[in-house]
Amino acid sequence: MIEANTKADEQRRVTITTTQIKQRLATINQQLANAANETQDIEQRYGDNTKINITEVDDRMETNAAVQQQKQLVAAAVENEKLLTSQQQRLTDLADSPYFGRIDITEDGEAESLYIGTATFMNEDDEFLVYDWRAPIASIYYNGTLGPVAYETPMGPLTVDLTLKRQFKIKAGQIEHLFDTNETVGDELLQAVLGQQSDEYMQNIVATIQKDQNDIIRDTTADLLIVQGVAGSGKTSAVLQRIAYLLYHSRDQLEADQMVLFSPNRLFSHYISEVLPSLGEKNMRQVTMAEFLSHRFAGLQVENLFNRFEKDQTNFPELTQAMRRFKESADFMQAIQAYVKQVSNQPLAFNDLYFEDRPFFTKDQINAIYMALPHNMLPGDKFLATKSTLIQRLKRQINLEVQLDWVADRIDGLTNDAYRAIIGQREFASGDDEQAFIAREIVKAHFDDLYTAIYNDYFLDVYTEYQQFLATVCPSEMPANVWQAMIDQAAQNNERHLVGLSDAAPILYLRDLLTDSGQNHGIQYLFIDEMQDYSIAQFIYIHHAFPNAKLTALGDYAQDIFTASYQNGHFIDQLTAAFPQLKLNQIQLTKSYRATAPITNFAKALLPPETALQAFSRDGRLPRIITTTNTDSHAALVQELFRLQQTHATIAILTKNQQTAHQLYASLTPDEQVTLIEDTTRSLPKGILILPLYLAKGLEFDAVVGYDVSATTFNQASDRDLLYTLITRAMHDITIVGIGQISPLISQLPATLYETPLPLLTS
Numbered sequence: 001m002i003e004a005n006t007k008a009d010e011q012r013r014v015t016i017t018t019t020q021i022k023q024r025l026a027t028i029n030q031q032l033a034n035a036a037n038e039t040q041d042i043e044q045r046y047g048d049n050t051k052i053n054i055t056e057v058d059d060r061m062e063t064n065a066a067v068q069q070q071k072q073l074v075a076a077a078v079e080n081e082k083l084l085t086s087q088q089q090r091l092t093d094l095a096d097s098p099y100f101g102r103i104d105i106t107e108d109g110e111a112e113s114l115y116i117g118t119a120t121f122m123n124e125d126d127e128f129l130v131y132d133w134r135a136p137i138a139s140i141y142y143n144g145t146l147g148p149v150a151y152e153t154p155m156g157p158l159t160v161d162l163t164l165k166r167q168f169k170i171k172a173g174q175i176e177h178l179f180d181t182n183e184t185v186g187d188e189l190l191q192a193v194l195g196q197q198s199d200e201y202m203q204n205i206v207a208t209i210q211k212d213q214n215d216i217i218r219d220t221t222a223d224l225l226i227v228q229g230v231a232g233s234g235k236t237s238a239v240l241q242r243i244a245y246l247l248y249h250s251r252d253q254l255e256a257d258q259m260v261l262f263s264p265n266r267l268f269s270h271y272i273s274e275v276l277p278s279l280g281e282k283n284m285r286q287v288t289m290a291e292f293l294s295h296r297f298a299g300l301q302v303e304n305l306f307n308r309f310e311k312d313q314t315n316f317p318e319l320t321q322a323m324r325r326f327k328e329s330a331d332f333m334q335a336i337q338a339y340v341k342q343v344s345n346q347p348l349a350f351n352d353l354y355f356e357d358r359p360f361f362t363k364d365q366i367n368a369i370y371m372a373l374p375h376n377m378l379p380g381d382k383f384l385a386t387k388s389t390l391i392q393r394l395k396r397q398i399n400l401e402v403q404l405d406w407v408a409d410r411i412d413g414l415t416n417d418a419y420r421a422i423i424g425q426r427e428f429a430s431g432d433d434e435q436a437f438i439a440r441e442i443v444k445a446h447f448d449d450l451y452t453a454i455y456n457d458y459f460l461d462v463y464t465e466y467q468q469f470l471a472t473v474c475p476s477e478m479p480a481n482v483w484q485a486m487i488d489q490a491a492q493n494n495e496r497h498l499v500g501l502s503d504a505a506p507i508l509y510l511r512d513l514l515t516d517s518g519q520n521h522g523i524q525y526l527f528i529d530e531m532q533d534y535s536i537a538q539f540i541y542i543h544h545a546f547p548n549a550k551l552t553a554l555g556d557y558a559q560d561i562f563t564a565s566y567q568n569g570h571f572i573d574q575l576t577a578a579f580p581q582l583k584l585n586q587i588q589l590t591k592s593y594r595a596t597a598p599i600t601n602f603a604k605a606l607l608p609p610e611t612a613l614q615a616f617s618r619d620g621r622l623p624r625i626i627t628t629t630n631t632d633s634h635a636a637l638v639q640e641l642f643r644l645q646q647t648h649a650t651i652a653i654l655t656k657n658q659q660t661a662h663q664l665y666a667s668l669t670p671d672e673q674v675t676l677i678e679d680t681t682r683s684l685p686k687g688i689l690i691l692p693l694y695l696a697k698g699l700e701f702d703a704v705v706g707y708d709v710s711a712t713t714f715n716q717a718s719d720r721d722l723l724y725t726l727i728t729r730a731m732h733d734i735t736i737v738g739i740g741q742i743s744p745l746i747s748q749l750p751a752t753l754y755e756t757p758l759p760l761l762t763s
């Protein structure tokens, strides 16, 4: 129990701190106003300078230098303004809520109180009034219980005595709550935070990070950090705080754009987009696997995970499943490596390179170049040497061509503007030099398409090469005719500019290994959320594509909605086995924070009894199971929505597939104010939303209605993971609606875990 005078003392300190923050803010505001004026000033002068007459040759050089200098001045001024704006934002946030924690420590007999907030604030005398939550000493706040505690310093671990841990909730400079705690971070504040309504954007969790989440955030040693965490255990939250932590500790070596987060869909990207800015950091890059693949397969259409899932629902025979399992495995990617080694001394599937409708380099010519190279050269090097020979030969052709009459004719026909566009600002020693330059530019432009084709490796027919590879790896248990039919299908896909999803990573891998290309060495960290939605083959390809990146992979094998129908075995074991050379750290999160205890316990009952899953102790209503008839289903749903709307702002109706979502949406009247969410949707409005479950991955809603969770729709063992994912999207309330008969997966659960309201009375 906190004494009243303790609160008054603490409030006094808050006031002193916020007063100083506001004073600093006033200075920054002034500097910002000056900086804005300065930028405007320079821009204006820059504008005036460009008005100097540039047709006089003597003036031209001088004007260029002046313009360059002005440009640099503008860039510096803009940079300065940006810096001041970010300081302004940080101070504004601190003035409202300067800190959320206090630790009292004793070190060598000397006692000290430290206050922890979202950013450091030092007063005029360089005393820390607030420590950044990422400072090494702040780890005590997250990790330590009262008594001796160690924390990392640049000189090695140091032990201090922790004598007090206090948590605050401060708003508009006023303490709303404060608690003393001996837990790592007390539950009281967490209760308050988790009880709030969902928001369009995810919130940062700095004030209440839990110990095991802190381990994820502060890991700096692993090359591959794998986090298996139950639904709602804070995996996504932890990874975002981790990004903020890494940026803070490597300010000089690491930029936000050297980090990439693979996210499940665009909606999710939008949902998490405010966390880093709220911590004063820039966002990392975000990409979905579909975007990544379609970028790398420019011009071809790659099968989409969501569409494939929908198709699997109607027809997915066992042999197709086995085929997919193989193509998505580490063995398959290893077979590609072996194939590349083996074919490097054989002719490759090259394409003729055409120019003006006739082959300029035939595939035989290209193969002759390739095969003449030393046998012991690496395949990628051989390819690059071949490419370089092709470019040299093209250059030779360009040198010959400049002498030809058609070029002289073309030069004669140039208008003044076209002529000037070619020479630009260049100066020439003589007229002949100028002519020679123009002739060369014209011939280069003439051969540009051919050059681009060579440059982009279009002379390798990777699809045919892939089909040849496939012909060498038919698994013994697979009937040869079925395997051949799959190869024929891959060839047909290619004709139609399509790529099957399970072929995508292998084809890219084959292409990159044969051509020694496709690697991005600049990315330092990669984060893969919902790791269970990626195949091992995709992981291997991603690691190949970003060879210098440390990898953080997070997920929950119980939420493998896309692969549960055909994968078996333990995903994490397969993943670790695929990267034996990487330094591994594995962390498990078993406590679920998102939902109330009744919802989490209900979801848990679906999983095998040995599953380590613990509900955070937050009270709430029992889940409701409504079984209705086809005729009454609409009325029952509307009635339930009406009930939920009394207390919740965002209610998601989740369906198994898109078709059900569309049909349901069409059947609701406009005054029911529902929004249909699709693959292309970028942001989440409040109100009632309808979406297929797979688009709700990683998201959360105040209330969820699982619609048509019936004996006919959710009846396979693999549907368990779908249902678990569905239920765990809810924060405060869940209703499951079954039509005809409720899914056996639900009816098997202990009746104490839910309630069944009386059936709706219809006329």
Ligand SMILES: Nc1ncnc2c1ncn2[C@@H]1O[C@H](COP(=O)(O)OP(=O)(O)OP(=O)(O)O)[C@@H](O)[C@H]1O
Binding pocket: 190, 193, 194, 203, 205, 208, 209, 210, 213, 229, 230, 231, 232, 233, 234, 235, 236, 237, 238, 555, 556, 593, 594, 697, 698, 699, 700, 728
């Ligand atoms: N330490 C914490 N303090 C406050 N809130 C937390 C904490 N950890 C998790 N949460 C909250 O719990 C919810 C779930 O977190 P998050 O989405 O990060 O979990 P997840 O493990 O990625 O979930 P899922 O796998 O189900 O998508 C979020 O609302 C998040 O803000």
